[in-house]
Amino acid sequence: MSEKWEKLNQNVISAIQRGDYEVALADAQAAFEVAEKEKGDGRNMAVSLNNLGELYHLLGRFDEAEKVLLQSLELFERQNGEQSVEVADALANLAELYLRMEQFVEAEEILLRILAICEKENLDPLFPLESLATALLGQGKMSEARSRLEQALEVGENSFGKDHPDLGEILKRLGTVEQQSGNLDGAEKYFRRVLVLYENSIGVDHPFFASILSHLAGIYLARGHFQAAEPLLNQAVGIYRQDSPDGHPELAETLEKLAGMYGGLGKREKAEDYQKQAVEMYVAVLGKDHPAVAQAWNSLGELYLQDKKVVQARKLFNDSLAVREKIFGENHPAVAQSYNNLGILHSMCGERSLAVKQHQRALKIRKAAFGEQHPAITQSLENLAGLARESGKLQEAKKYLLQSLSIWKSAMGQEHPAVAQSLHNLATLEMMAGNNGDAEHMLLEARKILEKDRVANEMHLLIVYETLAALYKTMGRNMEAGEFAARIHKIKKPEHMRKRG
Numbered sequence: 001m002s003e004k005w006e007k008l009n010q011n012v013i014s015a016i017q018r019g020d021y022e023v024a025l026a027d028a029q030a031a032f033e034v035a036e037k038e039k040g041d042g043r044n045m046a047v048s049l050n051n052l053g054e055l056y057h058l059l060g061r062f063d064e065a066e067k068v069l070l071q072s073l074e075l076f077e078r079q080n081g082e083q084s085v086e087v088a089d090a091l092a093n094l095a096e097l098y099l100r101m102e103q104f105v106e107a108e109e110i111l112l113r114i115l116a117i118c119e120k121e122n123l124d125p126l127f128p129l130e131s132l133a134t135a136l137l138g139q140g141k142m143s144e145a146r147s148r149l150e151q152a153l154e155v156g157e158n159s160f161g162k163d164h165p166d167l168g169e170i171l172k173r174l175g176t177v178e179q180q181s182g183n184l185d186g187a188e189k190y191f192r193r194v195l196v197l198y199e200n201s202i203g204v205d206h207p208f209f210a211s212i213l214s215h216l217a218g219i220y221l222a223r224g225h226f227q228a229a230e231p232l233l234n235q236a237v238g239i240y241r242q243d244s245p246d247g248h249p250e251l252a253e254t255l256e257k258l259a260g261m262y263g264g265l266g267k268r269e270k271a272e273d274y275q276k277q278a279v280e281m282y283v284a285v286l287g288k289d290h291p292a293v294a295q296a297w298n299s300l301g302e303l304y305l306q307d308k309k310v311v312q313a314r315k316l317f318n319d320s321l322a323v324r325e326k327i328f329g330e331n332h333p334a335v336a337q338s339y340n341n342l343g344i345l346h347s348m349c350g351e352r353s354l355a356v357k358q359h360q361r362a363l364k365i366r367k368a369a370f371g372e373q374h375p376a377i378t379q380s381l382e383n384l385a386g387l388a389r390e391s392g393k394l395q396e397a398k399k400y401l402l403q404s405l406s407i408w409k410s411a412m413g414q415e416h417p418a419v420a421q422s423l424h425n426l427a428t429l430e431m432m433a434g435n436n437g438d439a440e441h442m443l444l445e446a447r448k449i450l451e452k453d454r455v456a457n458e459m460h461l462l463i464v465y466e467t468l469a470a471l472y473k474t475m476g477r478n479m480e481a482g483e484f485a486a487r488i489h490k491i492k493k494p495e496h497m498r499k500r501g
Contacts (some may be wrong), residue, residue, distance in 0.1 A: 005034045005044050012051050016058075025055045046075035050090055057097050060290040062327055068099075069094045082258045088117040095131055100291075102333055102369075104138035111135060114365045124159075126152055130210075133173060139412050140374045142181050149174045165201040168194045168208060172215060180414045184219050184456045207250065210239035224459045226261050230306040231259050249292060252281040258298060268307050275300045286497050291334065298341060305345060333376065336365040343383060352387060359383045375411050375418070378404040382425065394433050401426045417457055419447035424464055431467075436475055443468050462491045 017023030028051045032061055035044035053069035054064070073090040080086045091114050096105035111132040117127040129152035136145035149170055152334035156167045159418035175190030191212055198209045213236040220229035240251035260273035279296045286292055321338035328334055343358030363380035370376045385400035405422040412418055429440035446464050450457040465484045472481035 001116055002034060002038050002044065002176060005031055005038065005048075008034060009044075009047065009051070012055075016055070021058050022057055025052070025059070028055055030054045042075050042079055046072050046079065046086075046090075049075065050093060052082075054093055055098065055099070057093070060286065060327060062097065062101050064095050066094075069097060075200075083117050083120055085117070085121055085123065087115050088121070088123065089260060091117075092127060092131075095128075095135075099131060099134055102138060102326060104135045105134040106134060108139070124155075126155055126159075129155065130170060130173060137177060137180065140376070142177060142412075144183075146174070146177050149177060163197060163200065165208070167197060168212070170198055171197070172212065177213060179219065179222065182412065182418070184222055184453075188216065188219045191219065193208040195215075205239055205242065207240060207243050208246070210243075210254070213239075213400075214250075214257060217257060221257065221261055221264070223456050225262075226265055230258075233261065247281040247285050249282065249285060252278040252285070252292070252296070255281065256296065259299070259303070263303055263306065268303060272300070272303050272307075275281065275303055283493070289323055289326060291324070291327060294320040294327075294334065294338075298338065301341060303350065305341070308348075310345060310349060310368060314342075314345055317345060331365050331368060333366060333369045335367075336362040336380070339365070340379060341385065347387060347390075352391065356387055359387065373407055373410055375407060378407050378418075378422075381407075382422075385425070385429075388427060389425075389432070394429060397429055398426070401429060414453065415449050417450060420449040420457075420460065420464070423449075424467065427471075428467060429466065431474075436471060439471055443471065458491055462488060463492075 008027050011027040012024050012031060012219040015021070015027060028048060032045065032048035032052060035048050038044065049068045051063045053072060056068065058063035058466065062165035069090070073087065073094060076086045076090045078085070091110050095107050095110040095114065098104070098110065100155055111128045114128040115125055115132070117123065118128060127414045129148050130342035131150040133145040133152070136142075136148065152170045153167065153174065156164070156170055156349040160166055169192050171194045175187040175194070177183075178186035178190060194212045195216065196208070198204075198206065198212060201206055213232045215227040217236070220232070221224070236252065236254045237258070240248055240254060244251060255274050255278040259278065261271075261365050262268075262274060263271035275296070279293070279300055282290065282293045297316045297320040301313040301320065304310075304313035304316065317338055321335065321342070324332065324334045339358045341354045343362065346355035346358060348354070359380050362382065363377060366374070366377040366380055379402040381400045385397040385404070386402065388394075401422065404421065407427060408416060408418045408422050423442040423446040426448070427439040428441035430436070443464055447461070447468070450461045450464060454461065465487045469481045469488065472478070472484065476497035
């Protein structure tokens with residue numbers, strides 16, 4: 001092995017560990033050039049290509065990362081065979097890249113291959129099991145994701161015991177699966193277990209502890225319990241600032257949650273301030289051409305849109321779209337999100353035909369990426385329904401909403417809160433069409449779903465009760481209208497939802 005190559009390779013490893021990725025990239029490129037000249041058995045070239053791929057990934061240069069990682073994989077396969085440990089390592093880097101790019105189908109295929117190698121070579125399967133769950137979750141395959149994480153947890157508990165901090169990430173992901181499945185109580189249970197686990201091992205000043213505080217706060221935010229979420233988020237911010245004074249992506253992410261919370265409370269000025277802080281931190285730490293920056297711009301644009309700052313919102317949405325197209329290409333779900341928000345902006349400006357065009361673009365991308373029956377396409381369907389409804393095209397709107405309802409029922413089951421939301425949307429459409437009997441049936445079905453967890457669904461229930469009260473008043477059924485009006489008064493509205501005289 002060349003001493004020159006070995007020295008450069010060690011420099012690469014050291015620079016990556018320091019987080020000095022540009023220096024690491026220069027040394028990795030130099031190491032590859034040395035390996036290419038020396039030829040040898042090709043191992044040094046494969047390692048250098050793998051390092052380059054990892055660095056391009058870290059720097060957000062995904063196309064370049066994919067290209068060199070595939071080259072590295074091909075060399076490792078040629079040298080060691082397709083079922084070797086070296087190939088498993090190379091596949092792991094490629095899987096991480098595809099997960100970052102949200103190419104979940106490709107990631108799943110690779111991770112299944114890694115699991116097969118792990119079984120053959122008796123290797124630790126924790127990484128591929130956890131990552132496979134992420135790929136499955138990205139495809140909306142909740143039960144499969146949960147199953148893989150439960151496998152990972154069993155492996156981890158058998159290896160480390162039930163109180164080892166290395167179990168924290170698995171438990172956190174299980175909590176995320178439960179949260180995305182609408183089981184907020186189950187999610188909270190997992191997050192609290194991790195909180196205790198970290199408190200008793202790595203301590204309450206560790207960034208991992210801050211991460212769990214942030215996740216737990218997310219549960220409270222989902223329930224509309226902003227007062228419970230705020231101190232947890234502030235505690236997490238304090239830990240991150242102490243640990244990384246110059247900023248860190250997870251600190252920026254927590255600032256975004258605070259922005260979302262204040263936005264939910266109607267405190268838009270405060271929300272914008274936190275979101276701007278997050279944007280500045282992402283740009284400083286990651287550079288402008290990064291997916292997290294594009295997402296942060298997008299979120300700030302959404303806040304501006306809520307405040308009717310259309311010019312500022314339009315610029316941010318277009319900037320976000322440009323970065324996403326540069327990084328991911330034109331047919332990525334993140335690009336669809338940008339089209340979605342531009343569609344909302346056009347609608348707000350009265351540019352209805354442009355709005356329809358943008359939402360149709362978003363729908364086409366999402367269908368290609370996720371398939372016809374994935375919850376990710378429901379946002380586009382519901383936005384198109386809204387535009388059709390505004391144009392008086394009630395049958396077209398109904399077609400879109402029925403598609404959305406069918407998807408939610410298929411993906412999440414008959415009694416998920418998202419099903420209740422879809423039923424409510426359909427009911428209001430039926431009310432417009434004068435089909436009050438159908439509307440009543442749908443609203444009562446939505447009510448039944450939401451009342452199974454009154455605490456978690458309180459604000460959604462409030463909206464359903466208000467619609468039922470209005471419907472019964474229209475139908476002349478004043479006693480029932482009064483009954484739901486009384487229920488409404490028992491629910492304490494957040495300050496920003498209360499009518500002001």
